[in-house]
Amino acid sequence: MINFSLEKDVFGNIRLTLESGQMFDQVKIIRAFPISNPENGFSIVDQDGHELVWFDSLSDLNDHNQNIIKSSLEQIEFIPVISAITGLNTYALPSIWDIQTDRGKTRLKLKSEQDIRRVSAEALLITDANGIQYLIKNRKTLDKFSKKVLDRFM
Amino acid sequence: MDNHQTVNSRITTLHPRWVNKVDSTKQSILSWVEIDLNQILHFEKFLLTLWTDPKHKNVFYISQTNENGSVQNWEIQHNYSLKLYDHAGVGHLSLYSDKGLVHTWHFTLAINSLISQFKDQFDQRFEFVQQNPLVPSIENSGICPSCHSPMLGENNTCLVCDPETEIPPSTLTLFKLWRFAKPYKKDLILGFFLTLLSTAATLVPPYISMPLMDDVLIPFQTTHVIDYELAAMYLGGLLFAALLAWGLGWWKTYILALVSERIGMELRTKTFEHLIQLSLEYFGAKRTGDLMARIGNETDRICIFLSLHLLDFLTDMIMLFMTATILVSIDPLLALVTLLPLPFIAWMIHYVRDKLRYGFEKVDRNWSEVNNVLSDTIPGIRVVKAFAQEDRENKRFIAANQRNLEVNDRVNRIWSSFAPTVTLLTEIGLLVVWGFGIYQVSKDHITVGVLTAFLAYISRFYGRMDSMSRIVSHTQKAAAGAKRVFDILDHESSVPDTKNPQALPNNIRGQIDLNNVSFRYGNRAVTKNINLQIQPGEMIGLVGHSGSGKSTLVNLICRFYDVSEGSVKIDGIDVRNIDTTELRKLFGMVLQEPFLFFGTIAENIAYGKPQATREEIVQAAKAANAHDFILRLPLGYDSLVGERGQSLSGGERQRISIARALLIDPKILILDEATSSVDTTTEKEIQKALDNLVKGRTTLAIAHRLSTLRKADRLIVLDKGEIIEVGNHDDLMAAQGTYYQLYQAQARHAAEIAESV
Numbered sequence: 001m002i003n004f005s006l007e008k009d010v011f012g013n014i015r016l017t018l019e020s021g022q023m024f025d026q027v028k029i030i031r032a033f034p035i036s037n038p039e040n041g042f043s044i045v046d047q048d049g050h051e052l053v054w055f056d057s058l059s060d061l062n063d064h065n066q067n068i069i070k071s072s073l074e075q076i077e078f079i080p081v082i083s084a085i086t087g088l089n090t091y092a093l094p095s096i097w098d099i100q101t102d103r104g105k106t107r108l109k110l111k112s113e114q115d116i117r118r119v120s121a122e123a124l125l126i127t128d129a130n131g132i133q134y135l136i137k138n139r140k141t142l143d144k145f146s147k148k149v150l151d152r153f154m
Numbered sequence: 155m156d157n158h159q160t161v162n163s164r165i166t167t168l169h170p171r172w173v174n175k176v177d178s179t180k181q182s183i184l185s186w187v188e189i190d191l192n193q194i195l196h197f198e199k200f201l202l203t204l205w206t207d208p209k210h211k212n213v214f215y216i217s218q219t220n221e222n223g224s225v226q227n228w229e230i231q232h233n234y235s236l237k238l239y240d241h242a243g244v245g246h247l248s249l250y251s252d253k254g255l256v257h258t259w260h261f262t263l264a265i266n267s268l269i270s271q272f273k274d275q276f277d278q279r280f281e282f283v284q285q286n287p288l289v290p291s292i293e294n295s296g297i298c299p300s301c302h303s304p305m306l307g308e309n310n311t312c313l314v315c316d317p318e319t320e321i322p323p324s325t326l327t328l329f330k331l332w333r334f335a336k337p338y339k340k341d342l343i344l345g346f347f348l349t350l351l352s353t354a355a356t357l358v359p360p361y362i363s364m365p366l367m368d369d370v371l372i373p374f375q376t377t378h379v380i381d382y383e384l385a386a387m388y389l390g391g392l393l394f395a396a397l398l399a400w401g402l403g404w405w406k407t408y409i410l411a412l413v414s415e416r417i418g419m420e421l422r423t424k425t426f427e428h429l430i431q432l433s434l435e436y437f438g439a440k441r442t443g444d445l446m447a448r449i450g451n452e453t454d455r456i457c458i459f460l461s462l463h464l465l466d467f468l469t470d471m472i473m474l475f476m477t478a479t480i481l482v483s484i485d486p487l488l489a490l491v492t493l494l495p496l497p498f499i500a501w502m503i504h505y506v507r508d509k510l511r512y513g514f515e516k517v518d519r520n521w522s523e524v525n526n527v528l529s530d531t532i533p534g535i536r537v538v539k540a541f542a543q544e545d546r547e548n549k550r551f552i553a554a555n556q557r558n559l560e561v562n563d564r565v566n567r568i569w570s571s572f573a574p575t576v577t578l579l580t581e582i583g584l585l586v587v588w589g590f591g592i593y594q595v596s597k598d599h600i601t602v603g604v605l606t607a608f609l610a611y612i613s614r615f616y617g618r619m620d621s622m623s624r625i626v627s628h629t630q631k632a633a634a635g636a637k638r639v640f641d642i643l644d645h646e647s648s649v650p651d652t653k654n655p656q657a658l659p660n661n662i663r664g665q666i667d668l669n670n671v672s673f674r675y676g677n678r679a680v681t682k683n684i685n686l687q688i689q690p691g692e693m694i695g696l697v698g699h700s701g702s703g704k705s706t707l708v709n710l711i712c713r714f715y716d717v718s719e720g721s722v723k724i725d726g727i728d729v730r731n732i733d734t735t736e737l738r739k740l741f742g743m744v745l746q747e748p749f750l751f752f753g754t755i756a757e758n759i760a761y762g763k764p765q766a767t768r769e770e771i772v773q774a775a776k777a778a779n780a781h782d783f784i785l786r787l788p789l790g791y792d793s794l795v796g797e798r799g800q801s802l803s804g805g806e807r808q809r810i811s812i813a814r815a816l817l818i819d820p821k822i823l824i825l826d827e828a829t830s831s832v833d834t835t836t837e838k839e840i841q842k843a844l845d846n847l848v849k850g851r852t853t854l855a856i857a858h859r860l861s862t863l864r865k866a867d868r869l870i871v872l873d874k875g876e877i878i879e880v881g882n883h884d885d886l887m888a889a890q891g892t893y894y895q896l897y898q899a900q901a902r903h904a905a906e907i908a909e910s911v
Contacts, residue, residue, distance in 0.1 A: 010255060011250065012255040075258075130243060131243040132262055
């Protein structure tokens with residue numbers, strides 16, 4: 001296990017210091033399998049994208065590092081979970097849906113049917129026209145209207 | 155786009171949601187933007203405004219207003235700056251002082267371009283305040299009808315929707331086809347009259363059956379005498395009507411078929427003509443298969459709709475109208491009873507078919523899943539076998555078929571009841587006529603002949619109900635097809651030809667000036683603030699990582715795309731003022747992937763100048779080092795090269811494309827990674843050809859292999875769309891910057907390969 005420490009500076013950038021004393025500024029923390037296995041497999045990369053550290057789970061780290069990583073991921077990771085589809089403007093494509101998510105109400109613009117991706121038997125990943133990913137954890141437990149809307153596009 | 159004008163329109167058009175929450179007397183607002191995420195990345199709306207105190211114009215503030223009215227202010231000092239970056243659909247706007255991060259706002263990429271404008275306004279806040287008296291009026295703005303986001307006031311353009319794809323197809327699109335039909339107005343009118351006459355002719359036989367019944371057959375039952383003469387007369391009339399219907403029908407169908415073929419051809423050729431002149435930006439955003447389908451299949455579908463479906467429907471409508479008139483003229487009451495069930499039956503059929511439509515669409519979609527498995531495993535069978543995954547692919551295919559089965563079963567449940575239901579409905583309709591008819595006959599209001607005629611007319615009619623109800627779905631499909639075709643026809647080229655092109659002087663020197671050039675592709679800024687001057691005859695090398703904007707720069711110079719800001723000038727003339735065809739003649743391009751058209755080698759070399767003489771072609775081939783291998787081919791210069799010149803090696807195809815560029819004797823040469831797809835030996839051959847090509851011409855070369863650029867007079871290093879280093883090879887190596895690192899990395903790589911061999 002590589003020992004390292006993370007610090008946040010006044011500019012909001014994260015500095016990584018390895019056991020050897022080597023320091024890297026402006027590193028980024030990335031989940032390797034954000035959809036299929038978000039809790040395992042983390043990589044800390046430098047400014048050019050080269051990997052510096054790999055660790056399997058957040059519990060492998062001390063509290064201080066865990067907090068920095070958690071707050072960093074919170075700021076950049078964005079996959080709202082759809083709890084209901086409350087309306088849509090047309091059944092033709094492109095279609096704009098009114099949705100309720102775990103982060104509040106918003107609108108999703110669906111460009112093509114291929115943007116709805118089956119992730120498992122129940123879960124779906126929908127990519128909207130602006131590149132934002134939305135997750136439906138279990139399409140079978142949605143309300144009737146949401147199921148009907150999904151059915152028309154799948 | 156004039157920055158100041160845009161900002162002015164933004165000032166006066168604040169979204170109604172915020173109008174009451176901003177105090178326009180105390181604040182002179184320079185710019186505003188509505189962001190949609192809060193600090194923990196939940197959806198919430200805020201208004202960011204950049205404003206200054208009307209009394210102290212040198213002090214700036216940024217305010218954040220919540221929907222509940224609470225406000226946070228930041229005073230902007232001189233050394234404050236805004237930085238923008240984004241990742242996975244979320245953007246971050248950060249305010250920095252020289253001591254550190256002050257605040258970050260988050261937003262979804264849907265409003266990225268609005269945020270960019272806000273940031274630009276922030277960067278230019280001092281200039282703006284000097285030049286414009288601030289207008290603090292705030293009015294309501296428009297809201298985009300399809301996505302409900304605030305629009306830029308004056309131009310009423312919605313930056314979030316793409317207007318072309320937003321509007322779902324409406325039936326009115328079909329009326330746009332009229333402009334293609336106009337030249338054939340006379341034929342159409344003739345066809346219409348013929349239709350009327352032939353329909354009338356077909357309606358005669360049942361009418362004649364009335365007297366046949368009443369005056370010939372029924373009297374026979376009582377008098378046992380057949381009036382053969384009368385019968386012969388009626389039967390003769392019947393025959394005559396039938397023959398007339400045949401002749402007229404033939405003529406009418408022929409004329410209308412001719413007209414619809416011509417309309418189809420006009421539609422296709424005009425669309426292609428328009429398409430081929432559109433800018434590269436249009437082609438970049440569309441898939442090849444999609445465009446090909448639009449011009450090929452959709453026009454065909456529209457043609458069939460016009461000549462078959464629409465025609466049949468109109469004929470049936472005319473028949474209905476005429477039948478109704480005849481029936482009413484014989485016996486109004488019975489006519490009423492007969493025609494009454496019709497609308498009801500038509501509606502029922504339409505309703506069931508509509509329900510089925512969604513089912514069929516779903517079947518189509520799921521069928522493509524089955525297809526996907528096939529198109530994965532069969533072309534990739536080597537991989538399947540290499541990893542022994544036949545079993546797994548099998549299971550995958552069965553699963554896709556299973557899903558397909560479920561969907562089909564659901565549809566078939568409704569579909570199987572469709573035909574019997576239609577029959578039942580028509581039988582019930584006939585039953586009604588029978589019942590009422592018998593009643594009327596019993597009261598001596600009508601004769602048996604009349605009843606027979608009515609039944610004959612109505613049965614003939616019910617036969618057409620089914621196909622008539624299909625007109626709704628046919629119209630919808632044709633309207634969708636027409637919309638896709640008109641999308642191309644109505645698209646305004648984003649690289650429009652200027653109305654009054656400036657004539658090029660005869661001896662262009664080949665000087666290129668780029669002033670403050672920026673290019674934005676959709677939401678992303680690809681190139682920023684490029685300032686460059688290229689002297690005539692200079693060889694410039696463009697260097698940088700993939701995605702640093704090298705090819706984009708070249709595309710902007712050739713005017714394949716128009717710049718978003720700044721200008722490109724050739725010999726002092728802005729490229730937008732030059733006629734596009736003349737402009738293209740100045741450039742010779744040698745691309746990475748040499749695309750040869752289907753034709754002879756000579757035709758390919760002479761592509762840019764079809765009237766070139768054979769001597770010119772041979773000279774160009776010699777200079778391109780291609781002459782020798784061409785002579786080795788069985789038919790020499792007349793050898794056919796197939797799609798993508800398949801029978802030639804990569805290096806040979808590349809040299810032909812160099813000859814192609816040489817032949818037009820261009821003033822400015824563009825080499826876009828011209829040697830990257832070949833091995834080193836071939837590269838040497840090509841390099842010799844290129845050296846010939848480059849002599850005395852202004853050259854722009856893009857290469858990953860830095861060794862090919864050593865002869866360049868100047869090297870320009872790009873990163874993330876900006877110029878970071880300029881100089882010749884020796885200077886840049888001495889500076890030990892990005893170029894130095896790139897060069898070392900490549901040299902090391904080449905050495906490693908050499909060592910391992």
